[in-house]
Amino acid sequence: MRKLLWGAVAILGALALGTIALHRGEPINALWLVTAAVCCYSLGYRFYSKFIAVKILALDGLRATPAERLENGRDFLVTNKWVVFGHHFAAIAGPGPLVGPVLAAQFGYLPGTMWVLAGAVFAGCVQDFVILLFSVRRDGKSLTEMAREEIGRVGGFVAYVAVIAILVILLGVAALIVVNALKASPWGTFTIAMTMPIAVLMGVYLRRIRPGKVLEVSALGFVLVMAAIWGGQYVSQNAAWARLFTFTAPTLAILIMVYGFAASALPVWLLLAPRDYLSTFVKLGTIALLGIGIIALHPTLHMPALTRFVDGTGPVFAGKIFPFAFITIACGAISGFHALISSGTTPKMIARETQTRMVGYGAMMAESAVAVMAIIAACVMQPGVYFAINSPAGVVGQAPATAAATISSWGFPVTAADMQALAHAVGEQTLFNRTGGAPAFAVGMAHIFSSSLGGETLMALWYHFAIMFEALFILTILDAGTRVARFMVQDALGHVYKPLGRTSWYPSILTTSGLIVAAWGYFLWQGVKDPLGGINSLWPLFGISNQLLATVALCVATTIIIKMHRAKYAVVTLAPLAWLVAVTFTASWEKMFSPDPRVGFLAQARVLAAAPQTGATSRLIFNNRLDAAVTGILVLMVTLVLLESGRQWLGILRGTREARTKESPFVRTRLVEERG
């Protein structure tokens, strides 16, 4: 009976995938994507993850985990597996799986969907699962510690530098997405500005009125935020108020940098902690709402399976499907950043080794499902509208009529009047050149919900709800990320001069906060001033660094698997590793040396140098050279890790090197006995 059931799931999945892959001409229903995803995840979890759990990792339910052995009531704590699952999912799911797939939709819905499904089942879920288990078996050690112990000092150092680099680039890109979403948008800016007093109110409530009642105050904060979204329309309609909340991109960038510095350097938990809770509340609610909305309303996808931009001439970002679709979508398929969370708080909460499969593999599947929802949200729009929102002025032209004519000439009809009507419907002045993915996702989400809940009249509210959700969440990442990076830099500087390592010493706090904000602020400023919109340069850079971190994580995993004498199964991590090396190294090479100035940083610098010089030319040339250098340094470091790992693997397989892992000794669990 079970075999029949799984056979039926396989047939249904094949049918759905076949429909997605082979259907051409007519629009298809989003439910085909949902069906394909559900079947792929079910089969992947039931068979592939079980194979890994049994044959390679040999999960042992009798082995005590660090949560049990080192339980201290704080970070080490035996926790219900579903609670750990939710906690882990809340930590790994951010704006990445929403933004990346929206940008990659320029290739059509097919490449992104296939990569999200295959990448998650065979790479991302595997990475999260094995790193989580290996960290559990090493007292919850971090990825950088495992890299140092299992591969060598080079591995540890590279992992450390890669984490800092990713954080800096990520924060720069994330801030740019907020800037692009809020520029010239009084409604959106007002709503986000209102989250600050709301958060302070929540902080006072938490501290004075009902200490510790976070869920209660988050629900209250949510109601207030909804009221702010509602009130935003009146702000945008009033000339004086609208002027007060209308900012240009450079002004917003400066405000965000000041905010990032203050959030990192000042003891402002009264603002930050409640806002963190509020953004998590909104995030979980929005993901659930979007999931229910897509299944209940099953919208039609208007984007074709493949667009003409598979040839690399896309307006959203330049470059062919291979390798650029695979670095544009990181979270949702495979993200190196997840390895940090799988070796962070989660391994310290796992009660039994056997639960790592559900938490590590399962939570990543859930995030991948979020990415599928983002693809659907981007592809329900008419393609002309999608390209009008996501194409930078440098590609399609500044004037609405010119932009509409350019996009229509690509075979995706759209008119300036259509776009004006849409902008009016969502309460914006314009939707042209709103690069970054967030506005497109917001329009898609508003489109889905407005088709039943409230109709056209509520479209503007849905749009601004989606913008608020993304901007609020990204701002939370900005302040938390700046603090995390500050602590990492302080840890390192403490080895040079001890007081700099003290996290409460103000000269150190101010110096390191300034360093981190200056670093990501530089990338943000570069993006704001980039005539191609910034995302074209920065998102690939972020994708490359994130996937290079995944390469390091998979090197660690492969090394441990070989040390466990499971070399014949090492292909499970070696295959995604080989794929990522091919993808990231090709992408890096193209970003550095492609002769196409829209792709290659150095080619762009050459074109700028040959063109008539303006005041900004020398800075743009420097920025392109800097981006090329950053890419080159990251690739060089990961190459060192690959060589170091390869040396380890060959030594062990030839018998010239001892295969000794750094696992904690086996201790039998008492949890089973207590229950039995």
Next chain:
Amino acid sequence: MNRAKTIFLNVAATGIEMLREIFDEAAYARFLNRAGTVSSSESYAAFRREFEEAKTRRPKCC
């Protein structure tokens, strides 16, 4: 019917427990237990001080 009710209640309880963990309410309850104190403005301030140090080091993905 009773079985369905039990399952529903278990799912609801786990869901609430999950939210309490995500939103640090469970961590606060453990703090109170460890410190042998009751919830108050001062206790919550002490919890935040202790928690912030760990929280700021907790990575959150993009």
